[in-house]
Amino acid sequence: MEQNHYSGDEPRPPPYSTYDPQSSFNGMSYQVGKGNIAVISPPSPYNNTVYPGERAESDSPDHDQAPPEYLDDSEGNAFSDATLRRGFIRKVYLILMVQLLVTVGIICAFLYWDELREWTRGNYWFSYSMIVAVFVLILALSCCDQLRRKVPINFIALGLFTIAEGLTLGSVTVYYNAEAVLWAVGATAFVSFALSVFAMQSKWDFTAAYGSLWVFAWTLFSFAILCAILRSQYLYITYACLGTLLFSLYLVFDTQLMLGGTHRKYAVSPEEYVFAALNLYVDIVTLFLLLLQLIGLCR
Template sequence: MVHPEGAAAAAGDQQYGQAPPDYSYGLEDSGFSDAAIRRGFIRKVYLTLMIQLLATVGIICAFLYWDALWQWTRANNWFSYTMMAVVVVLILAMSCCDNLRRQVPLNFIALGLFTIAEGLMLGSVVVYFNAEAVLWAVGATALVSLSLSLFAVQTKWDFTRANGSLWVFAWTLFSFALLCAILRSQYLYILYACLGTLLFSLYLVFDTQLILGGKHRKYEVSPEEYVFAALNLYLDIVLMFFLLLQVIGLQSS
């Protein structure tokens, strides 16, 4: 069986290659000083995220339960790498071009194309796992994401100050992924997937607090960056799903 650790590592690079969003320091200069603007921003972000996740789950189910598509994908490995390249190009374009992620309707078109490409890439990976493992990974990802989002809202711990520490952790994990690819040990794969899940769990809390802002947060994301904020949350959840699927799939194999 082909393990998707390479795809997960490459997808993990998407998180690290993104341009940082515009930060605001303090509420006096923040676009969120108006509570109505802040609530509207949060609604836009989470509505966009929900649509992305529903579309992604639908694409994954098509790859799992449509036999002709399942067989074609397993017989054509180039499809996974092509979708991976498309995803990376779209992320770089949205990260580097302010107009592309801020100007309507270009931002929604770009985000829609990215979501479809990401869903196709995920679908091309899940065909190497049995349907039960994929569904368990989907359920675990949903539970963990909801729990961490509620924690990020309620806690007064400011994870936005930990940006540097998360960056170091991310590159350390990337180095560990290279070691796993060389040694090809199943136990190292499982350890790598567990550490990756922890990393992107922390990133999910971090990005959620950037979106919510408030007096207990040092940094906030600009209200104009709702598409980029939704993209960050989506990537955190997708990469967490990748790694949880790897843990569940390897333990059941």
């Protein structure tokens, strides 16, 4: 193998040396081999930033700043941003307010429109068909994520559910006098407001008691079957009282699910504003039915 040798008159490449940040290279050119190829190095300061054991100098003002701290939010909830949480709560309560206003309007139509009142009493199929429609829409909104998240189909489905629920409540109120219905509406509004304020201010975590509420609900359902068999007025009153207590707890539970926070075990995703409004609406409507039954039995 032919080896290349430098003659005495030819400049040699700079030798390897220890790194000196204060030194500079003046530049030179030298011949490679016997051909016409030359390597030319322009004058420049050494900038050996990978030299072991030394730290390179930098003109950047941020060279001495530490990297940003890594925050592990894998265990945090979706409400870590207070602004996002407040916007979510406003949206839920706005939807809930519209639902309740529509429902009250439908109930008033059944109370004060005599022809509609008499027609509803004479056509039992209307009440049962509305109950079936309500259950179908509840199952659809609860089980289908895209149905309750995709705009505008989620608002359309929720609107249909609200109308169906309002018609169901209206068909029930025709069997009570207007005074009892108004008392039930007032009691429901007072209880719902008081429980909502309590859920917002209380540090007690009702979201951790989901299993207990579920057991309580199934126990009450079994008690309802017993009431239907025995047909005792005192059992009906007891059932209405227990049901009011249960759905009062559920209203606090669902309110805390919506609020979230660091002291809550569970929280609803900000994308589930329709589902959160649906839960609160069902709790309030069920409270109204139970209070109406309790007032009607005690009069």
